[in-house]
Amino acid sequence: MKIRSDILRVYREVHGWVGICAGLLLFVAFFAGAVSMFEHPLQNLTSPQLDMPPPVPLSRTPDLLEKVFSAYPQARQTYTILLAPDRSLPGRVAWPVHPPHGHDTGPMFVATLAPDGALVVRQQAIAPVAHFIDMLHQELGIPLPHAISRAFMGIIALLYGMALISGVLLFLPTLARNLFAFRFREGPRKLWLDLHNLLGFFSLPFHIVMALTSVVFAFHDPIFAVQSRVFGTSHASPHLPMNKISSPVAANQHPASPLLPPTELVSSLETQAPGFVPTTLTYSQGRGGMMLRVSGQDSRYSMRGPTAGFATVDPRSGKVLSADYLPGHQKTGFAILTVFFALHFGSFGGNAIRWGYVLLGLAGAGMFYTGNRLWIDARRRREKATGLRRDSLPTSILARLTPGWVAGCVSGITVILLLGAIKPDIMTGTAVAYVYYAVFLSCLSFFLCRPQKT
Incomplete structure (x- = not known):
């Protein structure tokens, strides 16, 4: 394929300047995003080990709830039955210490029963290390308010798309000759170029998906508003707290009828949604009465959340009230939108896909680093x-900034993960952010201040 030299020159300028403006930020997004593909296991790894008895059998949950509500009446407002307890929440029932605000529930009370039937309650501060790494990925490593960083991320994603298009057009004329070329003997610049081209070409579909879906996330709220109007749903987002969602069906419940036991709810869901494996039952007093959101997984289908799909269920009959976010049971419009989310999260196909996304994310980070190195080398040649x-x-x-930024990001994430695993008790709250940015800025300062080779 032949492209005029003057057009190639324009593409080269666009690709170079757009890449250099966005490359370091995208390195953080891809490296942190690759790590956060296993956010939940990392949360377990970095959570303090609670000293409490094993979770009671699911069939004994009603007895446990009766004792919890007697000792902690506020738990009736919002509580979660854990069908698959783990290290971060090792009990059968959990509820927030403070009323939840948005996505952040803060510390949780966790409850189970001792062998003699006595109530055992512990407070667990959910380890923030894994969540912090995910937020680094979302906010490109810049400590700005989330609303600002999300819009900024959308702009960077658009620039990222421009760099992809211009890069492909630059590489097409030499595709057959240079695709598998590794010119070890022609100096580091040629080797960086070959590696950059190889990483970019073979992960191009992945990068296109990331660019498009990042724009979707950046303009998250307008998209949900349009979705609500077009598809006639009152669920503005699957991640909103349950007490902020109104359901017309919930208003028709019979408050006097008892809540269905968890074992019967799970059996009812198995009948209505075969293959969907529930992991949590979250109860909340909503505007129309008691509401229940069930989170779970079904690897056969795309899931709306990073690790789960959702269903709104009648807690008194077990009937699914809303399948808008239930894998395999969505209407066409919702299923199409879910694909955008699942392609970004890698929330389909199980762990094989997640590991694939880890490798592609690390390859993407390498591509942005090599792109910066190439731009620096080209600028040096022009100056000489x-x-x-x-x-x-x-x-x-x-x-100096490029290796310092990359070393700071990699070292910062490594240090907070190690400290979270070794000393989970001290890695709480803002301590994680302080440690990460201390390491990041130290690396940046070292590279900026060290003597430059001539």
Whole structure:
């Protein structure tokens, strides 16, 4: 394929400048995103081990709830029955210590029964390390308010798309000749170029998906507003707290009738949604009465959340009231929108897909690093051609900033994960952010201040 040299020159300029403006931020997004593909296992790894008896059998949950409500009446407002307890929440029932605000539930009370039937309650501060890494991925490593960083991420995603298009057009004329070329003997610049092209070409579909879905996430709220109007649903988001969602069906419940025992609810769901494996039953006093959201997994279908799909269920009859986010039971419009989310999260196909996303995410981070190295080398050659013996100030800063930024991101994430696993008790609240940015800024300062080779 032949493209005019003047057009290629324009594409090269677009690709270079867009890449250099977004490359370091996208490195953080891809590296942290690859790590956060296993956010829940990492949360378990970095959570303190609670000293409490094993969870009671699911059939004894009504007895446990009766004792919880007697000792903690506020738990009636919002509580969760854990069908698959783990290290972070090792009891059968959990509820927030403070009323939940948005996505962050804060510390949780966890309850079970001792062998003699006595109520055992512990407070668990949900380990923030894994969530912090996920937020680094979402906010590109910039500590700004989430609403601002999300819009900024959308702009970076659009630039990212421009870089992809221009890069493909640059590579097409030499595709057959350079696809598998690794020119070890022609200097590091040629090797960086070959690696950059190889990583970019073979992960191109993945990068296109990431660019498109990142724009969707950046403009999350308008998309949900349009979805609500077009598809006639009152569920603005599957992640809203249950007490913020109104359901017309919930208003028709009979408050006097008892709640269905968890074992019967699970059996009812198995009948209505075969293959869907529930993991939590979250009860909440909503605007129309007691509401129940069931979270669970079904690897045969795309899931709306990073690790789960959702169903709104009548807690008194076990009937599914809303399958808008239930894998395999969505209407066409919702299923199409879910595909966008699942393609970004890798929430389909089980762990094989997740590991694939980890490798593609790390490859993407490598592609952005090599892209910056190539831009720096090209700028140095142009400056030497004009007679400069040393790097100009902008080139020098970027040449130092690139390895410092990359080393800071990788080292910061590694340190907080290690400290979270070894000393989970101290890695709480803002301590995680302080440790990460201390390591990040230390690496950045080291590379910015060290003498530059001539």
